[in-house]
Amino acid sequence: EVQLVESGGGLVQPGRSLRLSCAASGFTFDDYAMHWVRQAPGKGLEWVSGISWNSGSIGYADSVKGRFTISRDNAKNSLYLQMNSLRAEDTALYYCAKDSFSRLEWLFDDWGQGTLVTVSS
Amino acid sequence: DIQMTQSPSSLSASVGDRVTITCRASQGISNYLAWYQQKPGKVPKLLIYAASTLQSGVPSRFSGSGSGTDFTLTISSLQPEDVATYYCQKYNSAPTFGQGTRLEIK
Numbered sequence: 001e002v003q004l005v006e007s008g009g010g011l012v013q014p015g016r017s018l019r020l021s022c023a024a025s026g027f028t029f030d031d032y033a034m035h036w037v038r039q040a041p042g043k044g045l046e047w048v049s050g051i052s053w054n055s056g057s058i059g060y061a062d063s064v065k066g067r068f069t070i071s072r073d074n075a076k077n078s079l080y081l082q083m084n085s086l087r088a089e090d091t092a093l094y095y096c097a098k099d100s101f102s103r104l105e106w107l108f109d110d111w112g113q114g115t116l117v118t119v120s121s
Numbered sequence: 122d123i124q125m126t127q128s129p130s131s132l133s134a135s136v137g138d139r140v141t142i143t144c145r146a147s148q149g150i151s152n153y154l155a156w157y158q159q160k161p162g163k164v165p166k167l168l169i170y171a172a173s174t175l176q177s178g179v180p181s182r183f184s185g186s187g188s189g190t191d192f193t194l195t196i197s198s199l200q201p202e203d204v205a206t207y208y209c210q211k212y213n214s215a216p217t218f219g220q221g222t223r224l225e226i227k
Contacts (some may be wrong), residue, residue, distance in 0.1 A: 010183050022154075037165075044208065044218055044221045045138075045157070045159075045165060045210075045218040046206055046218065047215075047216045047217075047218070057134070059215065061215075095164065095165070097185040100170070105212060105213060106212040106213065106214070106215070107155055107167070107170055107211075107212045107213075108155075108157075108167060108210075109176065110220045111164045111165055111166075112164070113164060114164065
């Protein structure tokens, strides 16, 4: 059974940084691309960033480009999101999501439970 | 950027009803269209991909159709457990979600 467990969320002041982690199990982690998708309170889904199986392809939404950095450690079956210069509009539940493919296809077939990031002074 | 527009935004139907949700892309996306179900307080779940292919384990009352710019999600006989918000999403390139359709039981 695929398990994706996010951690690292919390309350942070505007302009500060936060690093999210996602621990994966139940599948061969380095066979698949991985993503972060977020959902602001009471709002819809927004893709944030994705990384291919070997980190050779990386993509970001325009809303986070230059501020967020995605990475993965296949030896540790882990996905990360370094979030800098946080803004109030980054407040959301951040989901770790598995792609159906090794390349970036953006088809999310498994999701974690999410970790809540709140940006507020 | 390609925009995805769903209609209606909310829908109320009776158990046993046939329910249809539509999704329109601002440009043609071939069949790179997925549908997700998000039950209240739960994680999104992939229902359908490639516009009409049912994800493993999804009940057969769900179906999808369309290609190009116009797509539909159909529930042939609405069940109480289908109460959820449904999102369409284009994939294969920088993804965009529709705004969601909230489905309730009348």
